[in-house]
Amino acid sequence: xxxxxxxxxxxxxxxxxxxxxxxxxxxxxxxxxxxxxxxxxxxxxxxxxxxxxxxxxxxxxxxxxxxxxxxxxxxxxxxxxxxxxxxxxxxxxxxxxxxxxxxxxxxxxxxxxxxxxxxxxxxxxxxxxxxxxxxxxxxxxxxxxxxxxxxxxxxxxxxxxxxxxxxxxxxxxxxxxxxxxxxxxxxxxxxxxxxxxxxxxxxxxxxxxxxxxxxxxxxxxxxxxxxxxxxxxxxxxxxxxxxxxxxxxxxxxxxxxxxxxxxxxxxxxxxxxxxxxxxxxxxxxxxxxxxxxxxxxxxxxxxxxxxxxxxxxxxxxxxxxxxxxxxxxxxxxxxxxxxxxxxxxxxxxxxxxxxxxxxxxxxxxxxxxxxxxxxxxxxxxxxxxxxxx
Numbered sequence: 001x002x003x004x005x006x007x008x009x010x011x012x013x014x015x016x017x018x019x020x021x022x023x024x025x026x027x028x029x030x031x032x033x034x035x036x037x038x039x040x041x042x043x044x045x046x047x048x049x050x051x052x053x054x055x056x057x058x059x060x061x062x063x064x065x066x067x068x069x070x071x072x073x074x075x076x077x078x079x080x081x082x083x084x085x086x087x088x089x090x091x092x093x094x095x096x097x098x099x100x101x102x103x104x105x106x107x108x109x110x111x112x113x114x115x116x117x118x119x120x121x122x123x124x125x126x127x128x129x130x131x132x133x134x135x136x137x138x139x140x141x142x143x144x145x146x147x148x149x150x151x152x153x154x155x156x157x158x159x160x161x162x163x164x165x166x167x168x169x170x171x172x173x174x175x176x177x178x179x180x181x182x183x184x185x186x187x188x189x190x191x192x193x194x195x196x197x198x199x200x201x202x203x204x205x206x207x208x209x210x211x212x213x214x215x216x217x218x219x220x221x222x223x224x225x226x227x228x229x230x231x232x233x234x235x236x237x238x239x240x241x242x243x244x245x246x247x248x249x250x251x252x253x254x255x256x257x258x259x260x261x262x263x264x265x266x267x268x269x270x271x272x273x274x275x276x277x278x279x280x281x282x283x284x285x286x287x288x289x290x291x292x293x294x295x296x297x298x299x300x301x302x303x304x305x306x307x308x309x310x311x312x313x314x315x316x317x318x319x320x321x322x323x324x325x326x327x328x329x330x331x332x333x334x335x336x337x338x339x340x341x342x343x344x345x346x347x348x349x350x351x352x353x354x355x356x357x358x359x360x361x362x363x364x365x366x367x368x369x370x371x372x373x374x375x376x377x378x379x380x381x382x383x384x385x386x387x388x389x
Contacts, residue, residue, distance in 0.1 A: 024087065042100070071324075076186060250303065252303045
């Protein structure tokens, strides 16, 4: 067991890691908006666009199980530097090879590289935080993540989607993410692989914790993909629908720090249970509130409580795992974003085709109800052998 980090080193680690993720996250937000717009301009069929978008989460999922051993062998900072270079190269490749079929391979590599950067950075942040303030630290991290991600699409109105300008801005942002790493001091020995550990060992120890992350990734994929359709079919104008969706993102961006504070001062498990109950109730209420003014506060709170599950799941991960297990856990969390991104929209789409537009809020409600049932059956044990207070 490595010795606790001095306060100054902890602070420097957290700030440097968050700054690294924020810089790269701007490019992520830009890319996820640019590619669909370019494919739409090229009259690419929607089903091909959907398959193409799945390549990034697929890259995250496939790369995740190998990441703990790679970090153990080469060192976390070196792996992140390589991930930054590969991410920059893939951003350039999107422009150099403007073919949808080439983008399948490029997005797969992009997902592996960007997923690596986020996974290792999250492990650094969790290792730098102390248990007494880990909830607030992860709340700050998820808030910065939401804000920086939303900056990316704001670049497009100024640059347009043609030419090199947006891609060069993205490449510059990713390149800048390497600068904070020079201030980061991390003990690489703490991330050395140990026998009996690794990605699949973590999955076996914390299946319910991973399912909790999966509820959020499912929610994220379904709401971003289908809430505009839900609003439009409910009779709202497109401008109002996009603004309402933006309000839910504001809840995620601005209110995670108080969520983390509540987890530190009260209870990790209590915040997850309360957040799951509120999310389930408010998601179901969209059926009746979508055509009234109540939809605005509903979506603000919904965006807060749904994403709170991820904030607290990260906190619980940092509380119970250290060193190489932290890398494995963070990689498993990243893989769940892939699972949610791949499974969420098809399930919601099939349910909508079968039962109508109200299937969207019902589907979201159902996944959180399943989480609550799992928490009840496990008596709150989200990690095997550990009861969370």
